[in-house]
Amino acid sequence: MKRFATLLLVIVLSAGFLFAGCQQPAATDSTPAPTAEATEAPEVEATDPPATSAYPGTAAAGSVTFNLGSEPPKMSPILTTDTVSFTVLRHVMEGLTTLSQTDTVLPGMAETWDISDDKLTYTFHLRDAKWSNGEAVTADDFKFAWMTVLNPDTPAGYNYMLYVIKGAEAYNTGEGSADDVGINVIDAKTLEVTLENVTPYFLDLCAFGTFMPVNEAFYTQFGDQYATEADNMLYNGPYTMTAWEHESRIVMTKNADYYAADSIAIDELVGLMITDTNVAMNTFQSGEADMIGLNGTQAATMAAEGETVQSYSDASSWCLAFNLENKNMANMNLRKALTLAIDRQSFITNVLKNNSAPAFNWNPPAVNNGDVPFQSQLPNGGAYFKDADVEGAKAALELAKTELGIDSVTVELLTDDSDTAKLMAAYYQAGWKAIGIETTIVSVPFKDRLARQDSKEYEISSYGWGPDYNDPMTFLDIFVTGSGNNLIGLKSDDYDAKIKAAQAETDYEKRTQLLVECESMLIENFYLGPVYYRMRDYITSAKLQGVVRTGFQDINFRWATIAE
Amino acid sequence: MSKYILKRTLYALLTLWALATITFFIMRLLPGDPFIGDKALTATAKAAMNAKYGLDKPVGVQYLIFMGNLLKGDMGLSTHYNRPVNTIIAQAFPYSFDLGIRALVFAVIGGIFAGSLAALYRGTWVDTTTMIISIVGVSIPSFIMGALMQYFIALKLGAAVTGTAFAFLKLPVIGFTTGKHKILPAIALGFGSLATLARLTRTSMLDVLSQDYIKTAKAKGLSSAAITWRHALRNALLQVVTVLGPIAAAVLTGAFVVENIFNIPGMGKFFVQSVGVRDYSMIAGTTVFYGAFLVVANLLVDIAYGVIDPRIRLSASAKG
Numbered sequence: 001m002k003r004f005a006t007l008l009l010v011i012v013l014s015a016g017f018l019f020a021g022c023q024q025p026a027a028t029d030s031t032p033a034p035t036a037e038a039t040e041a042p043e044v045e046a047t048d049p050p051a052t053s054a055y056p057g058t059a060a061a062g063s064v065t066f067n068l069g070s071e072p073p074k075m076s077p078i079l080t081t082d083t084v085s086f087t088v089l090r091h092v093m094e095g096l097t098t099l100s101q102t103d104t105v106l107p108g109m110a111e112t113w114d115i116s117d118d119k120l121t122y123t124f125h126l127r128d129a130k131w132s133n134g135e136a137v138t139a140d141d142f143k144f145a146w147m148t149v150l151n152p153d154t155p156a157g158y159n160y161m162l163y164v165i166k167g168a169e170a171y172n173t174g175e176g177s178a179d180d181v182g183i184n185v186i187d188a189k190t191l192e193v194t195l196e197n198v199t200p201y202f203l204d205l206c207a208f209g210t211f212m213p214v215n216e217a218f219y220t221q222f223g224d225q226y227a228t229e230a231d232n233m234l235y236n237g238p239y240t241m242t243a244w245e246h247e248s249r250i251v252m253t254k255n256a257d258y259y260a261a262d263s264i265a266i267d268e269l270v271g272l273m274i275t276d277t278n279v280a281m282n283t284f285q286s287g288e289a290d291m292i293g294l295n296g297t298q299a300a301t302m303a304a305e306g307e308t309v310q311s312y313s314d315a316s317s318w319c320l321a322f323n324l325e326n327k328n329m330a331n332m333n334l335r336k337a338l339t340l341a342i343d344r345q346s347f348i349t350n351v352l353k354n355n356s357a358p359a360f361n362w363n364p365p366a367v368n369n370g371d372v373p374f375q376s377q378l379p380n381g382g383a384y385f386k387d388a389d390v391e392g393a394k395a396a397l398e399l400a401k402t403e404l405g406i407d408s409v410t411v412e413l414l415t416d417d418s419d420t421a422k423l424m425a426a427y428y429q430a431g432w433k434a435i436g437i438e439t440t441i442v443s444v445p446f447k448d449r450l451a452r453q454d455s456k457e458y459e460i461s462s463y464g465w466g467p468d469y470n471d472p473m474t475f476l477d478i479f480v481t482g483s484g485n486n487l488i489g490l491k492s493d494d495y496d497a498k499i500k501a502a503q504a505e506t507d508y509e510k511r512t513q514l515l516v517e518c519e520s521m522l523i524e525n526f527y528l529g530p531v532y533y534r535m536r537d538y539i540t541s542a543k544l545q546g547v548v549r550t551g552f553q554d555i556n557f558r559w560a561t562i563a564e
Numbered sequence: 565m566s567k568y569i570l571k572r573t574l575y576a577l578l579t580l581w582a583l584a585t586i587t588f589f590i591m592r593l594l595p596g597d598p599f600i601g602d603k604a605l606t607a608t609a610k611a612a613m614n615a616k617y618g619l620d621k622p623v624g625v626q627y628l629i630f631m632g633n634l635l636k637g638d639m640g641l642s643t644h645y646n647r648p649v650n651t652i653i654a655q656a657f658p659y660s661f662d663l664g665i666r667a668l669v670f671a672v673i674g675g676i677f678a679g680s681l682a683a684l685y686r687g688t689w690v691d692t693t694t695m696i697i698s699i700v701g702v703s704i705p706s707f708i709m710g711a712l713m714q715y716f717i718a719l720k721l722g723a724a725v726t727g728t729a730f731a732f733l734k735l736p737v738i739g740f741t742t743g744k745h746k747i748l749p750a751i752a753l754g755f756g757s758l759a760t761l762a763r764l765t766r767t768s769m770l771d772v773l774s775q776d777y778i779k780t781a782k783a784k785g786l787s788s789a790a791i792t793w794r795h796a797l798r799n800a801l802l803q804v805v806t807v808l809g810p811i812a813a814a815v816l817t818g819a820f821v822v823e824n825i826f827n828i829p830g831m832g833k834f835f836v837q838s839v840g841v842r843d844y845s846m847i848a849g850t851t852v853f854y855g856a857f858l859v860v861a862n863l864l865v866d867i868a869y870g871v872i873d874p875r876i877r878l879s880a881s882a883k884g
Contacts, residue, residue, distance in 0.1 A: 073645055152608050153612055154612055157603075157609055159608060173606075246829055247829045247833040282718065283738050286718060286723070447597075450601065451597075454600065
């Protein structure tokens, strides 16, 4: 009997969990949040109404919680290649330069720099900055980090980002020596970098995650376990990582030693790793998060509640990629028919349900050529063809059938196996059916799709590309012959020559002309069938203001504030 | 008895070897490799990655290295996280274990209590209600249970009580830090098992209650509490012990999704993630670890039968 009584006691005690502790009563009548400060508001947000929300957000003072979306798999700037890791790195580290709210270059660890007349040599003058262990950030830290990325034995996925540096590619591929790489430490505060070609976006690159400095002594202490835990890493950014509970949350605390610490308004950032969008929504609505991403349906629900849904372009461009090595897809008129038959606006409204924009060329509006959007330099502002041109599609299809000598066309469409990807595929299928093309949809897991693209085992792939840096070249040089990213298998001497010429061209106008010709070649031949430029929706609580989100800074709290 | 345990242990080791071997070769059949991504790697980077994670050697050699390391208890380096799988398991498993134990305790206590009640009050509204709830519990998978509870209890009930005297009833949507955080995940994970146990307890309790020795006890004039506890429940529980192995397995595998819903840094998130990213060492490591855990759990249950019920031990030794 005693034991039974004990069991009962356990039950009662378990129920007692419910009554343990006392939740702080949250404010029920939330006052309307003050509007965002108009001064220095980034361009992307200037058109949006200031965000106000009926959701007060998290309770902790001075702290903001947001959804990172997943665990940053590798935090070492030397190894990492993914958006989430770069988002965390953006807050805890800083390169020679850094980006403003509008993606323009600002001084970072380098206070000033000189550029030689031939635009090939950059001399950076470093400011007095400290690592989180108190040591000074020096020119050697940059050289060490960059040379480690380029070391052929380092499994660095983004090593090619540094190939713009003279001798870097030769060293990395084993054809040159480390001594010939154009990275020179003049003194502790001066770094001289010589480039292979004129690179108009080199200062942008210096703000990118792969170009971060690393303290050699600290790195050597941990070896390949550098940056695998919060304590295994040194920081020099606006924040330091103070806790990292893997696959759960990351806590970043304001770095008092950061040179511009006075201008950092938020003391603590908590990044959650919630993968499920519905869970993220529950978290936001219950006041456990201040910023989450929204899918199309959630955005509509929040808008109906009177909330301000915010959008930003992630600068990715989505298209139909045609495998030119396939007999049918090698036919220009078939590719044209497939491209013209799609009603992009209706696709965005009904399938994506967000503010994504219909695409009629490859480079998205977010990509600049110098100070100007590259799209504005294209013929007709990038409108190479009409949306939902069913008549044009039918005509092209008839031509294609004659040229291929076939009566009916069946195509195979390769997509991911996510719900959205399947919906997208079904929409394309319906559009093509309307002009008389049958479609077989092949939905496979993400890695499987990549493997099939890689080995050219597909006809059409629903494909997207995001930029590595803010220049049209990042969307164009992937299609040169032999490039690992050239999934369509384009082999055009003309195209290769133009890219090569553009890479070496020092004159802005001439380079622009070459880039425009490349873009035109891709679209006028329908090597790619542009569909949309992706926009992403998110929502912030009344507490959080002024978060920067752009195609080159997925999330940046550097300029954000907490509403009083 | 020792012969029985030795034999069971040998079977367990054989099971683990087969599990590790099959997992090792099957995961290589998945299309794609750990390093393929949105953006193509340079040949140098790819070669360096293959060398670092030992994927540059023939598969047969990789298998021997894998088994050799496994014998030493080393599960290798995760390709996705670049951290030792042992470290990841050491960090993540305590969370899963904590959640699993809570769910199990909830399921066992709740299930036996509800099942006994239903049996004792057979045919009344208590019985009907308990059985309806348990049918619902058996039918609803834990991840739906988790999502429903998160929405209706943490979010909606939480919003309703906020600012009232019942604000203490508000439970957090995600996390696993305080006792309050652990209530919903434990219930979500344990509810299905609770329902199974309740049905089982009811059946075996009814079976026992109709036995002659219960009638004898009643005739002796024992109090009904004494009959329930000393005779009925104790004998009924024997059957319940037999399903504890499978129940533990259900709780462990259910945890994969429940942990994801409640953002708990347990093994589940790593396990599910590892397959998607083709993290070979992580897939093999977590599978073998869970396999070992279940095999040991089953072994203990088997041995426990022998201790509780001498008939099982005797028949096993007789056969062996």
